[in-house]
Amino acid sequence: MSFHYIIIGAGSAGCVLANRLSTDPATRVCLIEAGPPDRNPMIHMPFGLAALAHMRWLNWGYETAPEPELGNRRLFWPRGRVLGGSSSINAMIYMRGHPQNYRDWAAAAGPDWDWPVVREIFKDHEDNRALADDHHGLGGPLTVSNLTAPNPLSRAFVQAGAECQIPVNPDFNGADQTGVGLYQVTQREGRRFSAAQAFLVPALARPNLTLVTGAQVHRVLIENRRAVGVALANREIRLREGGEVILSGGAINSPHLLMLSGIGPGANLQDMGIPVIHDAPQIGANLADHLDITVQAALKTRDAIGIAPSFLPRALRATWAYLRRGQGEFTSNVAEAGGFVTSDPARDRPNLQFHFIPAYLHDHGRRLSLGYGLTLHVCDLLPKSRGRITLAAPDPVAAPRIAANYLSHPDDLPTLLNGLKIARKITQAPAMQRFIARETLPGQQLTTDAQLEADIRARAETIYHPVGTCRMGTDPASVTDPAGRVRGVDGLRVVDASLMPQIIAGNTNAPTMMIAENIARMMLAPGS
Numbered sequence: 402m403s404f405h406y407i408i409i410g411a412g413s414a415g416c417v418l419a420n421r422l423s424t425d426p427a428t429r430v431c432l433i434e435a436g437p438p439d440r441n442p443m444i445h446m447p448f449g450l451a452a453l454a455h456m457r458w459l460n461w462g463y464e465t466a467p468e469p470e471l472g473n474r475r476l477f478w479p480r481g482r483v484l485g486g487s488s489s490i491n492a493m494i495y496m497r498g499h500p501q502n503y504r505d506w507a508a509a510a511g512p513d514w515d516w517p518v519v520r521e522i523f524k525d526h527e528d529n530r531a532l533a534d535d536h537h538g539l540g541g542p543l544t545v546s547n548l549t550a551p552n553p554l555s556r557a558f559v560q561a562g563a564e565c566q567i568p569v570n571p572d573f574n575g576a577d578q579t580g581v582g583l584y585q586v587t588q589r590e591g592r593r594f595s596a597a598q599a600f601l602v603p604a605l606a607r608p609n610l611t612l613v614t615g616a617q618v619h620r621v622l623i624e625n626r627r628a629v630g631v632a633l634a635n636r637e638i639r640l641r642e643g644g645e646v647i648l649s650g651g652a653i654n655s656p657h658l659l660m661l662s663g664i665g666p667g668a669n670l671q672d673m674g675i676p677v678i679h680d681a682p683q684i685g686a687n688l689a690d691h692l693d694i695t696v697q698a699a700l701k702t703r704d705a706i707g708i709a710p711s712f713l714p715r716a717l718r719a720t721w722a723y724l725r726r727g728q729g730e731f732t733s734n735v736a737e738a739g740g741f742v743t744s745d746p747a748r749d750r751p752n753l754q755f756h757f758i759p760a761y762l763h764d765h766g767r768r769l770s771l772g773y774g775l776t777l778h779v780c781d782l783l784p785k786s787r788g789r790i791t792l793a794a795p796d797p798v799a800a801p802r803i804a805a806n807y808l809s810h811p812d813d814l815p816t817l818l819n820g821l822k823i824a825r826k827i828t829q830a831p832a833m834q835r836f837i838a839r840e841t842l843p844g845q846q847l848t849t850d851a852q853l854e855a856d857i858r859a860r861a862e863t864i865y866h867p868v869g870t871c872r873m874g875t876d877p878a879s880v881t882d883p884a885g886r887v888r889g890v891d892g893l894r895v896v897d898a899s900l901m902p903q904i905i906a907g908n909t910n911a912p913t914m915m916i917a918e919n920i921a922r923m924m925l926a927p928g929s
């Protein structure tokens with residue numbers, strides 16, 4: 402069998418592409434996913450998210466290299482390895498980012514990425530079951546909903562933000578991003594609505610779309626500087642004449658796969674014994690992520706989602722409510738509330754984001770804490786530090802080397818320190834103090850800037866938004882052109898979060914699906 406398009410990776414971007422490119426019955430599309438189908442019930446029950454970090458068979462479970470500015474700690478980087486990719490293991494927050502992000506993208510990659518264009522794509526995708534105004538769409542493939550049963554603590558967080566003079570914002574994707582509020586989520590009737598559910602499932606009955614799961618692509622086959630197919634562990638899949646291979650493996654795997662195929666920084670490839678087909682130093686560079694720090698508190702009430710014998714009756718009721726009606730506490734996306742503030746007056750958009758969790762959260766859910774607590778995350782939305790993905794071994798199943806270089810730019814630590822202070826202030830506001838017994842992290846004993854900076858270096862973690870490793874642009878040094886076509890090799894595109902020229906000031910799932918839609922439209926346009 403041969404195909405017009407081979408898409409590598411059925412994640413947020415790959416599912417959108419598979420749907421759009423297979424619309425024409427004459428076009429043969431093959432979608433290849435390394436992970437299994439999304440049958441595990443923990444994927445579909447939103448609160449199951451808390452268990453997914455343990456499930457190594459659904460997760461690439463990457464680790465960064467030792468991070469010099471974080472005490473040489475290796476940070477855990479979960480990434481979905483299942484149908485739906487990271488949209489099947491993420492926290493379901495629906496967020497587009499700030500219009501100014503897309504104006505910056507337009508400056509880097511041309512007018513097709515400007516806010517008026519992408520705003521319409523966001524609206525076209527949307528089936529918003531709660532907000533109906535000019536900012537939102539109804540009837541699109543991606544259902545966006547309000548949480549069915551937000552925890553009282555999440556509402557208290559919003560009130561506490563207001564007590565700290567942060568405006569309450571009922572719609573972060575509306576007229577203004579600034580403020581605190583409850584998040585909207587990609588859920589339909591209380592179940593996770595991943596990219597696979599929204600875009601792939603409706604297209605799967607098409608005879609011209611072939612889905613292969615449990616198959617990791619090891620290499621793109623290239624002949625005379627043109628992609629001609631892909632190599633799996635024990636077979637090859639070929640393109641038809643003039644077809645295209647599209648890498649949608651995500652911001653770590655797409656540059657990794659390019660390098661394994663001989664496209665990337667020449668010296669690194671040679672070190673690994675990989676013949677260099679195209680020396681492209683920018684592949685893997687420009688890695689940006691949102692670094693995050695938390696305030697945690699033990700509660701004097703039992704309102705949180707807790708791990709305690711007293712929570713058992715509630716857990717049983719929550720399971721019943723979820724199974725019967727798609728409602729109740731287990732439809733929680735864990736990060737129920739949050740918001741955006743600007744701590745730096747020189748900035749033209751918010752530079753800090755909060756994620757509020759009505760529960761203890763340690764080590765991405767891998768370490769359980771007994772009792773009732775809360776966790777308030779704050780991250781630096783516009784970091785200036787940049788990292789790089791490189792080959793660590795020529796073996797395609799070995800992980801690449803991830804150097805995030807967090808806090809390597811001197812402006813980033815003061816921003817996060819500011820964020821930590823604001824987060825602490827919110828937890829100290831009356832609405833939160835009604836629930837809080839004591840702060841457990843950073844801990845009341847830490848008060849000076851030096852102490853809090855040391856705490857950040859010791860505890861900061863990713864909030865899961867690595868992007869930018871195959872930067873698109875109009876400049877010749879960019880990895881791809883503005884339509885995701887890899888410079889220097891024909892018939893080869895990257896379409897996923899790696900394309901982002903700069904990191905979005907917000908969560909990255911909806912922007913990644915928008916990227917795929919935008920490029921699919923470019924590919925399907927007459928004369929393209």
Ligand SMILES: Cc1cc2nc3c(=O)[nH]c(=O)nc-3n(C[C@H](O)[C@H](O)[C@H](O)COP(=O)(O)OP(=O)(O)OC[C@H]3O[C@@H](n4cnc5c(N)ncnc54)[C@H](O)[C@@H]3O)c2cc1C
Nearest residue numbers: 410412413414435486487491492493494618651898908910
């Ligand atoms: C724990 C977590 C929580 C998050 N929470 C949110 C949130 O609440 N809201 C939000 O907007 N964003 C969130 N994100 C981020 C968001 O989900 C991602 O940015 C987005 O899904 C990235 O999409 P992608 O298409 O680039 O990659 P992915 O969705 O990761 O898809 C890549 C796919 O390619 C497959 N693949 C990779 N390599 C190969 C290969 N060689 N062969 C075959 N298949 C391959 C992978 O298995 C995967 O399925 C979160 C992410 C994580 C990990």
